[in-house]
Amino acid sequence: MPNRWKEKVKKIVGKGNFIDEKLELICYSRDMSVHQGIPDALVFCTTTDQISNLLRVANKSKVPVTVRGSGTSVTGAIIPIRGGLVLDLTRMDKIKKVRKEDGYVVVEPGVICQHLNSSLSPTHFFPPDPGSSNVCTIGGMVATNASGTRAVKYGTTHDWVMGLEVVLASGRVIRTGSYTPKTSSGYDLTRLFANSEGTLGIMTEITLKIVPVPEYIAFAKAAFAKLEDAGKTVADLFASSIGLSACEILDIISIKVVNKAMKLGLPDVEGMLFIEVDGREPAVREEMSAIENICKSNNGIDIAWSANPKQRQALWAARGGLVPSLSRFKKGYRLIPIAEDFGVPVSKVPEAIRGAQEISKKYDMLVATFGHAGDGNVHTTFILDVRNKDEWKKAEKMAEELVDLAMSLGGTLTAEHGLGIAKSAFADRELSSSLDVMREIKKGLDPNSILNPGKLSLDKKKVKILDHFAFSHVAGKKLKGFSEELDDEILVCVQCGFCRTGCPTFESTTLESKNARGRILLAQGLLEETIKPSMELADKMYSCSVCAGCTTTCPCSIEAPEIILACRRRLAQAGCMPQSMTTMLESIEKEGNPFGSPRRERTDLFPKKYQKISAKPAEVLLFLGCLPSYVDMEIVPATFKIMQAADVDFTVLGEDEDCCGYVHYLAGSGDFMKRVKSNMKKFKELRPRMIVTPCAGCYRALKTLYPKEFMVFHISEYVKGLLEEGKLKLANLVTKKVVYHDPCDLGRHMNVYDEPREVLRSIPGLVLTEFEKNRSSAVCCGGGGGLMAYDREMSLDISKRRLAEVLEEDMDVVVSACAACKDTLRKGLRAIPKEKRGTLTVADITELIAEAI
Template sequence: MFPPNPGSEAIASIGGMVSTNASGHRAVKYGTTRDYIKALKVVLADGTVIETGTTAPKTSLGYDLTHLFTAAEGTLGIITEITVKLEPTPEYGALALAIFGDINAAGDAVTEVTTSGIKLAGCEILDKFSLKVVEEALGRDVSGIEAILIMEADGAKSVVTRDMDRIGEICRKYKVQEFDWTDDPAKREEMMVARGRLVPTLSRIRPGNRLVPIAEDLGVPSTRIPETIRRAQAISEKYNVVIATFGHVGDGNVHTTFVADVRDRENWNRLRPAVEELVETAMEMKGTLSAEHGTGITRAPHIERQLGPAMEVMRKIKQALDPDNILNPGKMGLEKTEKKADIFDHFAFQPVLDHPEGVNSLGREVDDEVLACIHCGFCRLGCPSFSVTQRESRNARGRNALAFYLMNGSITPSAELAESFYSCTTCQACTYFCPAQIKVDEIVEGVREKLYKAGYTPEAVLGVRDNILKTGNVFASAREERIEIYPPALKERVRQGKLPEKARTLLFMGCVPSYLDMKMVPSLIKSLDAAGVDYTVLGAEEGCCGFPLFLMGSDEFESHARQVMEKIRATGATELLTPCAGCYKTFKKIYPQIDDLGLEIYHSVHYLEKLITEGKLKLDKEFAKKVTYHDPCDLGRAFKIFEEPRNILKAIPGVDFVEMARNRLQARCCGGGGGVSANNPDMAVEMGAERVRDALEVGAEIIVSGCAACKDNLRKGAKAIPKKERGKIKVMDITELVARALG
């Protein structure tokens, strides 16, 4: 294993870790990144390439340039190659939880544990502000808890179990409320992942507040931990600011993290002296201003306070290696200026401070979402458009940053901005990879409304709008062609006007199933007829639900939606059934923001599962294939509809169901949503191909979905994969499999 493990390890790069000498909760036993760097290849400012270090077990030759470039934050050279040392994975590990009613008692317990000879692999403390993030992992209400210690040990089983018992004895000495430990790897992983995602989640402590990373990375001797925590609490009370206290206290790393309303000038005025007192606290404790986060801009105002004359040595090294100051200029306080550096020298929030209502507000709730994002980058793990482009402006973090600049007036609507926001599938994957669950889809929708009003909506997207408003469908097809896909008997009844005037169930087919797909509508109707369902259809009078208008930010959406509502209500139906995931989301989530449709909304997966469960559909015909299910974003993440389609597939005889690695909330988007298929069809197909490869990895022969747009784009994605690689994989809608199983 590579022991250094920052909280962001899922997205951290090795270059970033080396450049900041990053570490994590295992540093108490294993040390920091620099302890595992054997050699580097570095390009200097003048183009010279040097190699530092050696793979030999030890060396004492010359200056230790390897460690010089480690933590230099790119100010001395560009690291292009890194040789690291790995450690054997420990044979056994355990994790202890100690719950305290007093954070000071928890700090005292830590000090005794870490000075007692026990070799902890990790030791974390979380105060009452930080605890909410691990509430689910704990499986309990944390509102009455003041502090929790999370302590890990690894190594020989006999030693670890002995140490766990000793830790329990020490904690009881300091009146621990509860103490327990586990060696269950899954439970340990769940807890440490939750802890690792704590920092971004702090922005959710209060609406409109966000984490402010200033003086948040103090390092003090282990024996001074209790005093440091007490001082931080006193500073918080003195200046009436929120300071969430947590960190890797086993190695003296205390994160004193501010959470502030960035639109409140008084909040900032109180924060400034609080920062100065925290800095003074670290110095009094003979500690450091940054234990693992690095210097950058944030620590620049105070770095000389800690380093003294050594700062001049650093400047001379910088001058020698980078005389023209081209490597990461402006960082680490290396440039002397007449004006003393200040914590607000690079203040991003001045526009929102001057205009707390928002210069170009997206609405208070959406503005709060924009401000809550701390740009940590966890969203990169889930974003489909970033996956195929590797461009920051095609990722949730980049889009949120652009939304912030638009909101505060730093940028204005433009064609370039539109390309960033109309390349988003609004799939919400970023939200569920984000520890704070920022509602990026709502941010994107808010910005698109601004772009639409400013006239920057892409032409291809406007073409879809025109098709809907002129012909009632996204394809500009004739209205009467909407029923061509109906089974002959139903089609004839529609043409002769023999449909029942009133029926309990209204089938709303959707544009893609009606005009583009040849199998979904007949398959659904076959199942409903077999179950004896009393239904009617709008036939050629059915029009687009308007979802694409909503997605593009069009102000025509509401009036269009009201027309559709009127047609639906005229049928007198008490329930509406649709096989289209986009239509389902529109009727279930978006229409209620305008008016109440007054009937129950079902997607075909709900309805078919109900009919199967009630015994009205008998699935007798075997389908002997290896099948996987792709969760449509508009069903899965939007409504948590996960088990119904899987239950249906498992009820079909012969189906060998396999699950893709990314499924349910973390399912990869097919790439076909959000208007991307119209605006950038090539990128949509690339995203579709990535999802098909997920299915190929688990040996699936059939990809099943519950969304016509997903089916269409996955088929295109499959065709984009070389035939030798894709084999004979097929894409089907769940209605098709049910119809086949009926015989």
């Protein structure tokens, strides 16, 4: 790509919205499919004018432009296989107009589906509901004509698109459709661009129909010993006058997968149906009764239905948990979408599933078959080991036979995911001569073929199903891995992007390299040795707060923090550790703490009685930690006050206390075990029965990374015990309204959620409230994993975002149970203008306990 061309694009979008750094581009080279293509540059646009000007330049220079939303495609539709530009539209995320009285909204393409429905709740909703609705963009849904479980009643996305603003390849901007409920004016260009997968134009504004939320929703499930009985039930339901809003089917493999992963106790049968009906309550109840009778008449068993929202959600959990469960069904195996969403006439669904099962048996390969029986959409998802070359050869043949099956049943290649790359090889099988017409339309609108080239079989180039293969450096190759367990964990990642909703560094930057998905893709590069350790790679790995927020939103429950730490260890071994980390480690080696403070200052905040005395054996060793001892001014005095008030037999190491080594662990330093051995020697000399610490990081390190020779308690756990035993009395009134922030090291990493809350509730006069995102869903403070030291600006941004949740809530104190959280949140609070932060303060739990003594 000529530099002159790049400079023109930079002027259009601004320097900060143009990226051509290699590792970042790798992070935009994948989606959920088996394909890969690295772009030459990444661009973020926020206006139609920017996109228009950009396309004028790209068209003149014949540079490919591939549009991307959240990257949830399973077909390779957003993969830039011809290089060029990836145009990320996720920053065009405004809901521009809501007209409930007229039944429509106007949105930008980067709006997330779930965010749209949240904004319309509780009165209205946008019905299409793909499985990725919590992360996928409206633009992506329109481009692929996505649907989901409710398609049987509500149709697909293009049924809900009223109009579009589109930028053509030439840069010309056009509008299609109308704000009226119907129009007969001219060609239906709206539907032409919807479902075109970004090959004809770039949508910059979308007008969608919306409808009122149904008054009453009920859900039913039924099991069938024979798959044919499930199919007959579906046929009978459609022959009736019942207005189904969802009708899902699972085959025997899918049921086994769900049972193993989710332990739901589903029966051992050949088929299950999940059925939903919505509308007015009397009508829905009547229809549910009819559904029950139809299921019974077809030998249905384990039939149950509920309209209770919680019970309904629990029943849907089996269906919702299926796809991610596929990547945990067999060790080292993961789901692979290839020929994964063909459609057949509804009456042919059982035959399609039987055919898929026979193909699976023929090749001795695991295939889970399930789908939207109500609209004939069958998902055939392969489960294989991506390292096994022979399994890939089988998968290729199976995909061809599944296409043959779909065509023989009068079906379609794709019912909701689109053609992309994955099905382009078979496009002529279904489209025949109409494919020539599609090519003529493409040539007329995009003569230089710059818009998403290489997709939909539009350029006549012969395509194979595994072209642009993402696992070429893995399949059949001997890898220099991390460990068998970690290698499996890296390769299990299906690149779905759900981690976006749980990653604080992604929320701060909106860059894939600062998200778990991108970091895992880079870890795969280290595994394959296609990426070498470098300071550029270190920037991606050390900018992670290791908060594990991604693990709570990852449908495959991938331990991304462990992958990140393994990458840090490899980077450290290669001499690629950031200066911020090496400085802290050097300080620990010299002074026993990461802050460069003299060792003698460790006891400055101790009561005089404990400042100079030598440590002696006692029942409890109080391990204060570095941050409470050197940086904070309140935690150490408060902790001593608690221990003394409860008359605890405790001792301290004083100036002999050294860093627990958690910083070494987070940095990837090979000296971590050296620190452990040194500290364990001191602990053994004192022979305590237990170690108590107010530091969440020390607690995690001592409890999980050290030899299990002593009981270890966080101060909140220990105080809870003292209160229950009556050894500590909290008598003073603390009339404060507080909100509790869950520390990542204490909460997600150690599952300590209840103890701090129970202690806070024990304080007289204190009113405890919660952040909207709390417990396992709590947002990181921004200081974890060494992030405050590595990238202070990002750390403060994350901290301010967390505090913004409660600035309007008339709160007195944000309280945590972690010195690092307190320090980071205080810095974030100081960075917020005084008129906005008001009198809000930040405190540690020990301070409030001490105040109540």
